[in-house]
Amino acid sequence: DAMVIQNPRYQVTQFGKPVTLSCSQTLNHNVMYWYQQKSSQAPKLLFHYYDKDFNNEADTPDNFQSRRPNTSFCFLDIRSPGLGDAAMYLCATSIYSAPEETQYFGPGTRLLVL
């Protein structure tokens, strides 16, 4: 059974049209992460939630926002997608944010911006 679920798996949007990607987890993990991965590049952490505490990476553009209404769900909002935002967006969870904690990834949402 899938433990970290991402919807949709593929998303096509228009330049400048807001889009929301969703992630849910059945693991009851405290921490949820959003990564952006472009072709042949490393996943890049955008932000993470520890419970309700939001932690933004310093170089994450303001265009990217996130919401976590409850433990199970976390959303990535891209307010005005640009062509450069086309990528795979990966959601991950971990029990805690301790360094030794492994992260469990969802299957990702591939975003295409036209």
Next chain:
Amino acid sequence: RKEVEQDPGPFNVPEGATVAFNCTYSNSASQSFFWYRQDCRKEPKLLMSVYSSGNEDGRFTAQLNRASQYISLLIRDSKLSDSATYLCVVNGGFKTIFGAGTRLFVKA
């Protein structure tokens, strides 16, 4: 300098070969280390954690050298199914850094 650097790859090896991947990291305060595997167009999946004492899981052996800030992964008796991208991951508290990955192709 990138925070986590890996062999550029790709590595093309025959079945049964032994292949080694290297990874270096720049932050000496890093606390935990992992190897993840990522298949094409799929999500990363944990392969193994890396400990200072070294650890082995079947055909896979991981080593950590904190003094040199160096991590390695050795795959013995390569299988076709080992073909994937191998990501080195370094975690220092709240910051998780992925390497760009090394692609491995195992051929019959």
